[in-house]
Amino acid sequence: MSSLLQGVSLYLIGMMGAGKTTVGRLLAQQLGYGFVDTDDVITQATGRTINQLFAEEGEAAFRQLESDVLAQISAHLKLTVATGGGIVLRRENWSYLRHGLIVWLDVPVELLYTRLAEDTTRPLLQDPDPQGKLRSLLEQRQPLYAQADLHIIVNEGETPEQIANRVMEAIPSVLKTTASHQNVEN
Ligand SMILES: Nc1ncnc2c1ncn2[C@@H]1O[C@H](COP(=O)(O)OP(=O)(O)OP(=O)(O)O)[C@@H](O)[C@H]1O
Ligand SMILES: O=C(O)C1=C[C@@H](O)[C@@H](O)[C@H](O)C1
Numbered sequence: 804m805s806s807l808l809q810g811v812s813l814y815l816i817g818m819m820g821a822g823k824t825t826v827g828r829l830l831a832q833q834l835g836y837g838f839v840d841t842d843d844v845i846t847q848a849t850g851r852t853i854n855q856l857f858a859e860e861g862e863a864a865f866r867q868l869e870s871d872v873l874a875q876i877s878a879h880l881k882l883t884v885a886t887g888g889g890i891v892l893r894r895e896n897w898s899y900l901r902h903g904l905i906v907w908l909d910v911p912v913e914l915l916y917t918r919l920a921e922d923t924t925r926p927l928l929q930d931p932d933p934q935g936k937l938r939s940l941l942e943q944r945q946p947l948y949a950q951a952d953l954h955i956i957v958n959e960g961e962t963p964e965q966i967a968n969r970v971m972e973a974i975p976s977v978l979k980t981t982a983s984h985q986n987v988e989n
């Protein structure tokens with residue numbers, strides 16, 4: 804598979820709690836790729852948590868850091884990149900994401916909520932109605948996530964390993980589509 808990909812990186816997008824970090828690590832192992840998580844790079848580089856960055860600098864400053872980090876990452880090949888849930892919001896980020904194959908992990912809101920109910924590390928969910936907040940964020944972002952090359956609809960009870968396997972199985976179909984587009988256009 805990694806020879807078929809020819810070193811092209813994978814970028815995982817999707818809502819917070821979708822499993823980008825968890826599934827991304829597995830995909831990196833299977834492909835023999837490096838693994839990078841934009842949220843982790845930001846927290847390591849600044850020495851602050853995402854909650855602190857949102858509280859002390861504001862969301863706009865966080866989004867700028869996120870774009871800067873993504874720009875640097877996109878210069879590399881052979882990576883599986885877990886992105887922050889809001890990476891799709893800025894148009895400039897798409898020019899970086901398009902350096903690789905973009906995979907949307909699409910998880911129903913009810914499932915996201917059960918995964919994140921006890922989690923206090925996502926500042927946007929510190930809301931009186933976290934499930935409603937997840938729903939409205941997904942509504943806003945759905946058309947953006949839908950611009951991914953690969954859309955993986957995750958079912959309840961599927962393990963991270965099963966999801967990673969489905970991504971691996973689906974990759975050749977996207978590469979084939981890309982190649983046939985090129986044939987038509989040339
Ligand atoms: N397939 C799965 N089944 C059950 N739990 C899962 C699955 N995938 C991820 N999880 C759990 O859900 C939580 C969120 O997963 P993860 O951190 O990978 O999501 P994320 O997409 O990276 O979120 P964020 O955008 O906030 O970084 C974690 O506790 C993880 O262990
Ligand atoms: O969905 C979002 O906007 C976010 C998701 C997380 O990955 C973090 O990047 C941060 O909590 C914001």
Ligand SMILES: [Mg+2]
Pocket residue numbers: 823824840842885886887
């Ligand atoms: Mg993550």
